[in-house]
Amino acid sequence: DVEKEKETHNYLSKEEIKEKVQKYNLAVTDKLKMTLNSNGIYTGFIKVQMELCRPPQTSPSSNGCMNTLHISSTNTVGEVIEALLKKFLVTESPAKFALYKRCHREDQVYACKLADQEHPLYLRLVAGPRTDTLSFVLREHEIGEWEAFSLPELQNFLRILDKEEDEQLRSLKRRYAAYRRELEAALGEARTPG
CATH class of the missing domain: 1.20.5 (Single alpha-helices involved in coiled-coils or other helix-helix interfaces)
Known part of the structure; x- marks a missing residue:
């Protein structure tokens, strides 16, 4: 499935994107539809669960909550992390955080850290709107203690x-x-x- 995702991401034509966006919008149940622009770029929403070991330097209520973020198909993981931190007025460095995709397959849950250059909205489009199939999680980066500063x-x-x-x-x-x-x-x- 992962290889299929990478392969289709590289080779989707404007027509295939249009078809996938229409199919996605038909399956949406929460009115958070995607919009396709004439240039082939699409916009939509992703939901991100905040799972932080300790509350960031902001209101503790931001930890554990589900956040909805409106993004473009051109937005990268790095940009999504920055947008989430900005939304919650978190002053810590984005390098301290990582975005994970959580996939559910055959009663198993897999969490995979996303590379900074991946496009979360594309992953959402391919997986469809159901968060029980694919969800996003923001966690503190699992790197050496000092490297995050x-x-x-x-x-x-x-x-x-x-x-x-x-x-x-x-x-x-x-x-x-x-x-x-x-x-x-x-x-x-x-x-x-x-």
């Missing part, structure tokens, strides 16, 4: 660590200076004949 964020972390290190060092020096004074005082008392 931008360069300015990493530099800021280093500044914070340097400041904490300096503070710890000053505290340690104060503690040892106090300990030295106590030892020297004890030694002075021991040396003085009593």
